[in-house]
Amino acid sequence: MSIAGGYYKAVEAAAEHGCDCVQLFTKNNNQWRAKPMTEEDGRRFQQALRRLGIRAPLAHASYLINLATPEQTLWRKSIEAMIVELQRAEVLGIPYVVVHPGSYTTADESFGRKRIAQALDQVIQATSGLKACVALETTAGQGSNLGWRLEHLAWIRRHVQQPQRVVFCLDTCHLLAAGYPMAPQDAYEQTMRQVDRLLGRRQVKAIHLNDSKGSLGSRIDRHENIGLGHIGLEGFRLLLNDPRWQKVPMYLETPKGTDPVTGLSWDRRNLAVLRALVGKRRVPAGVRRKFFPQQ
């Protein structure tokens, strides 16, 4: 949600759209600089959470950050920016900052993952004493992006000096695009067994719920509204009813705007579709009739 007008505005927007939790950029996601944050900003943000009953606030780091880059200037800048991201999250009382591990560009995979672990060591050391932690997100694997294989993420956490400050965020669109199926049940089970074995279910602190415009293994990062992409309703039904993730907050990162079928905002519509799948042993026919009349 957008922070235009104040950080607490993201909380208000989440409540308006019927969400239980909220994810935000604590600064413009395409700029290095940010206006300083005050204690008052943090108080107003926390007040809004309490007043509106929104839980599990989550920060997403700037897209400019690349902790894997071989380019020294950009690498240093990325480390500095990630430190600032954690400091800002701390002021707002946000426990995790989601970041994409990074792209090795002209270097190679092994250089990239070492570079990320080294960068994280510096970030963690410079923010020792803060509660805010780094949440590495699974990626679709576009270009030289690392983190599309679960092994990359597991390796990085194993090689930082303070792994207790590093957790994980799953993204359903990215998992599918990276080649991890989300349905049918046996394929879903296999995916989640790998997540559990390589990342550890207790280290997964957030899940991004996005359908995928790209097909299984396409390595294309394009988010789609729920049920309209290559994951489909059954994949989300399996995830939402998986006891492993009962206590893990989940966040939409789907396109904004209005759904022409229901006339609802896409956020409201996506939430309604997802909530209709909770506790169901199969996708209810009514969900298809109501939200997918053309299919």
Ligand SMILES: [Zn+2]
């Ligand atoms: Zn995501």
